[in-house]
Amino acid sequence: MAQFDFFVVNVAAPSLEHDLHAGPAALELIVAGYAFTYAAGMITGGRLGDRYGYRRVFVWGVAAFTVASVLGGIAQSPSQLVAARLLQGLAGAAMVPQVLATISAVYPPGERARAIGWYGATGGLGSIAGQVLGGLLLTADVLGLGWRAVFLINLPVGLVVVPLAWRLLPEVETARRSKLDVPGAAGLAAGVGLLLVPLGLGNSLGWPVWTWACMVASVPVFALTWSWLRALGARGGQPVLDLALLRVHSYLAGVGSIVAFMAYFASFMFTLTLLLQIGLGLTALQAGLVFAPMGAMFTITSLLGARLVRRRGLIVVIAGGVVVVTGLGLLLAGVGQGLPYVLAALMLVGAGNGLVLPQLIGAALVEVEPHQAGIGSGVLSTAQQFAGAGGVAVIGAVFFAVAEGGREIAAMRWSAAVDLVLVIVVIVSVAYNRRRAIRRAWPERSRTAVTP
Template identity: 45%
Template sequence: MTDLSTRRPSSAGPATPTEPPAAARPFEAPAAPARPGLLLLLILTGQFMAVLDVSIVNVAVPTIRVDLHASGAALQLVIAGYTIAYAVLLITGARLGARFGHRRLFQLGLAGFTAASLACGLAPDTASLIAFRLLQGLGAALMVPQVMSLIQRTFTGTARSRALGVYTAVLAGGSVAGQVLGGVLVSADLFGSGWRPVFLVNVPIGLVLLAAGHRLLPRLSVDRERRFDVAGLLVLAAAIGLLVVPLVLGHELHWPLWGWLMLAGSALALALFVLVERRIAARGGQPLIHGRVLRAPGLLPAAVTIFLIMFGFSGFMFAFALHLQAGLGDSALRAGLTFGPIAVGFGLSGLHWHRLPARLHPPLPVLALLAVVPGYLALGLLLGSGDQLGLGGELLLLALGLCSGCAYSPVFARALGRVAQQDAADASGALVTVIQLGQVVGVALLGTVFLSSVDYPARAALSGHALEVTCALLAASAALAALSAARTRPAGSAG
């Protein structure tokens, strides 16, 4: 694939054997921010809010149904509209950040997300709530890719590893916190507001972040000579949209014909995207995702591994939440707290895996994923009878979280470790999209498997059996992830 970005000089540091020559790197070498801790807190709080809003609405659905007289399809769009807009536009958000500045796009996305959250909290009817959720997803799609790009371009070495570890903890904690916080806010019914605080809680946080971002976000160089690949953006957005919409809505609508047609159209659109990108490159243009990004050693197998990990993690969270609430009759708050051990384990290992002996770092992802396989099988057997989760089960969840984090964080670091600085936005957008697609596909496919084995209301034992079947598939996905992780290497290793 032809690449014309080699025209511009760079002051970046020494190139590794896998990096392009110095002239190919237009951005400056990463410089430590003046207040790295505060900067990381700022951008990861924005990331946390975006992750939180994927799950926080789930527990508010019954109240929204009654208050707004919403139909089942409308409620599904309230939940899914955010995810659809978010997933479809992530790559676009990453490219806009590279073109106009990560600082500017983070602030713009945060402002849009905050304003849309306020509008959601004040929505008078279902139609407006759906529209505002789409706008909220748009704001998140502009903001979130800048988080990884800012980490890539302002942190180096062990500081970057720590930052990526905290990023991992945020991803794990946001999903669980959404369930817990949503349950708390809806149960509190503050001033008779019912479901509205699940959206309004973002507003004061967003305003504080906007004020802090004005002072803390660095002003990094931008690539204003890079032209927009409008054709690639439109075709890729169409491909992702055609994939995500039927996966999100398919089960609720009993997999209609139009959903299968959209999935087939997604495959065709993806093939068209490849052809469009090759044609642009052959003509000397600048494709949406440069070929050198995809050719970065280990990036593709790392992306596959990350997809499979998030596929399993998100699919398990969805099925287990249904089992706890619909099968065992737990409250939303109690169900959210039950997830605590796996979230804590995921976050802790993501933060501290690098403290393990250096000789364990290269094989760590494979070993951790191989340990996850019997862990899911054991959990399925433990829950198959329909009994409540005891201390042994909570410890098993903790172990699964620890192992998942020990796989995810080092693989993520490897995925970005050999990407040149001027490609940080492209790689960040691609990987964040992979994470989001892994979550959507995991919930859709594993959720379908789970729900096809049980029809609520049902006995706890039947719900437990459905979860046991799902855990067997989770074990299989972990085994596939281990095979993929075996093809990744740390950035400093040969090959």
């Protein structure tokens, strides 16, 4: 639901502009407002799960997300839809971190990778469904609902998930007596907002002075918040962000890799949609169906990836990155040669993505303690959303700058080149971590060999 609603609005944007009379600023807020509250609330959502229980917060998050979706589906004005989207983002921030937290707390390390592989496959399907199912819903115009169907489709999902989750999800013991760090949560949300709002709106507004001022102001806000978190932890309190996580090298490396990968992935989906609908003249449904083979390859390889990583290690993730680079290289060279060529390149990209993304998530959480699972997942999800928003803003700006005058194919080449560099950064980072892991394991093997 969360991933679907993040991407489906891109497909529905023309209908919103026509039927709801949403101007450019309103459209930006409908898209970026969800991303902002979703990202800003992730860390607090993770901490709420640590305090009140992952099952309880997940169920309430799904229920709130369903209500917000209905409010969006019945909105009568752009401002009402913006408000519903903001509420959707907050509900998603409560809902999503509990999934990874439950996996990390319940599954032993030997089985965790497979569970996270399914989690990654589901996230990939949600992203692709935003393009494919969104196009189908708009084209079919079920019950004459038009764009409203892309929000109301969440109602039957929520009605099924809430009772099933309450009945089937395990109850995990968490530190429920801890107090919520309101100043820390507010500081982190303010800092993220000062960065995400300008990144989301700056390009369409021509980057006015206030956008740069907000991004500069985020630095002292983050600095003050960091000081508060350290001071609270030093006197025995429980800050909203557990700074001990930042001393786990595998976690930091995983977060860094995910930032690079998500900046590529989100911007690639965004610019490819623009190329298909504006540059190649496809309808929303046709553009959505182009994503289907890539989504199918992602699902297949993400499910196989966990098993391969258990057998072969991180070399599988590196190989997946190489496949992505190959697909992007083919797209870079032949994007102007027709849709079949684009489809072939996208299938390679999807296959490589499935080997990389779910395993990056698992690698980041492998050394995280169960009692830190909620906040660790929240930080990870925040990094994903911030990287996605930043990637769309920066690489999207490159696309729009080159695309002036009907040069969308050239713009796609430029954005694909930037994406290719980001994936190479991921490959190098994973290769470095693999080398460190081998070095750590070798002394243990040497000692074992000489121990009676």
